[in-house]
Amino acid sequence: MPGRRVPSAAPSPPSALPDATSVDGRSTRWADHREARRAEFVRVARRTVHHHGPDVSMEEIAAAAGTSKSIVYRYFTDKTGLQIAVAELVVRQIRDALEAVLHHVSTPREAVRAMVAVYLEMIESSPHVYAFVTRDGSVESGGPLGHFLDAVTALVAAPFARALTEEAADDEEQRAAALADAWGAGAVGFVRGAGEWWLAHRGEPGTPDRETLTAQVAAWLWAGPVGLLAREHPRSTTTPTTAPAHPAAQHPTGGDEAAPTPREQR
Template identity: 70%
Template structure:
């Protein structure tokens, strides 16, 4: 007969079923795999930053202290690894752009802040930037495709805010124009930024601050500025 001490419950703790043990081990294994995968992405990003986009899987595996077969187990091939690195990079850029926009005092300041943050981040590691944006990564389901859609929404925000600050709510036509302009603006900023990166070290290169001011001014002087001025902003 079991002994029950005074004040204790007579209900015994549940005995884990075999399935519970298996589930716990599976969860721990999944956590381990996710942590290991994140570490491999970090190492790959560092290797690309130091050696360029043509760094081999063997070099990445060596830097991670593992074998090439283990890297392939997590990413299948170099394209899979490229997508994983792209996901980490574009998430970081997108979050930084959102923070810059949220901290801006005016719509125009927000636009300029986002242009400045974008140029600063791609300048910090051109090799990584070109690695994650190289051909084949722009399909709608790719990390970069999702990133461009998200950034288009962010860039459209100052447009809508300018109209609201002018005392009127944006109409459906305004919103459509904002999205169309923003999609073009994202492509414009990306093209200008990539050309600027490639010009580094040549007489054509300009300081980042100068390009930031130029690009922001050109964008604001376009449809955003025209419509905002028409509403009295």
């Protein structure tokens, strides 16, 4: 009796699992979408704060973005996280404006004035945004204020550090860089204090305008430790280029979307 025929195994169906390439592609697209959405929330938050003040709620920011507060919280753990994100945007805009201005200067003294001008222009063009990123926070690095000041300090110390280290001996470069960092922290604190005093006293008799205050604060900084350090590490004499009279005015950093807008106080 012939043996029973065993049917051949049916072919295996194609795997239902996606290959690694498609998974990676979707993950990348999702990450890009999430980053773009987060950046949009930051821009909306800045615009809302600029127009309505630093006390705006997360509900108001969400409404301006056309969504709900719960959706916003998917991108920021809390309001502090949003403050830090807006501060990062402000610092990037300060950096871009300062870098543009520094192309027109050739000495550390001109760089000091440019830094003061850019900073004061930023706080004047949008006091609400400035208050939002510097309020209700510890000066420790984890808070909005500390995060903002740390970033600005590193930014403004960079050109002075280059000025010191270019002429320093190899064994002095580390010391010169550390001195530049110390100066950056002190300079930012000084400019911040002078700027906040000025915001509180604008319009009062005797209060200088922004251009006058810029020149005065820069002169004070230069006459103090920054001038001393520069004289200890003189640079080769160069023919200075013509710097803009008021560089910050040509590279606005504040306001709604960092575009030139009528000042809020008007």
